[in-house]
Amino acid sequence: MKSARFATAGVLCLVVACNQTREQTSEAARDAPSAEPAAPAEAKAAAAPARPASASTENVSVLGPWVWATPNPRLAAAYFTLKNPGTKSATLLSVSGDAAARIELHESVEEDGVVRMVPHPEGFEVPAGGELELERGGKHAMLIGLTAPLEAGATVKLTLSLSEGRKLDVDFPVREATESEESE
Ligand SMILES: [Cu+2]
Secondary structure, eight states: OHHHHHHHHHHHHHHHHHHHHHHHHHHHHHHGGGGOOHHHHHHHHHHSOOOOGGGTTTTOEEEEEEEEEOSSTTEEEEEEEEEEOSSSOEEEEEEEOTTEEEEEEEEEEEETTEEEEEEOTTOEEEOTTEEEEEOTTSEEEEEEEESSOOOTTOEEEEEEEEGGGOEEEEEEEEEOOOHHHHTO
16 A cells, blocks of 8 residues: 555656646746856856865855645755855755655756646755745755655754755755745
8 A cells, every 4th residue: 555655656746736836837947047157157167266165065054944835745845955064066966854755856847738747866966146936836955755754843954965965954844835925
C-alpha cells in the first residue's frame, strides 16, 4: 500500500499544482521573467574581482519563509527568498528535512495555458547582488510524502543547502493559502 502511494505522489503533485495554482499562475507568469537570471548573473560574477571562496555564500540570508499546506495531505510546498549581497553567485542546491519523505526543487511553468512542474535537481542560482525567489506559481521546494499532515500555525524545520557547504536551518511557518492572499 505504502509504495503504491509513493509511486503516485509525483502524479498527484502535478495534479494538485495544476488545479490549485492555475488561476494565480497566469498572474505569476507575468512576473516570471525573473525566473532566468542565470546568464546575466554569471557574467556579472565573472567580471567581479576574485574573492576568497568563503566570502561567497556566508552573507546569503533567508526572507519570508513559509510552507503552503495544500489540500493534499501528502504534499506541501515551501517558499522563501534568498538574498545574496555578495559579489559572487551562490546556488541553492537542495532543501531537506524530516517533514517529508523527499523534497525536490521544482518550477511551475505555463505552456499553452497548461501549468506543469519542472524538477530542478541541479538547484537554483542566487545571483550576486540579487535574490532568488521561490513563490506561488513559480519556483518552489516540493515536500513529497509528508510524514504527518501539516496544519496552519505549525512550524516545519527545513535545511537549505547552499554551494560551498553552507547550510541554513530555517523555521517555516505553515499557512493555508486564502483568497485574499492570492489576490495580493
Ligand atoms: Cu512541485
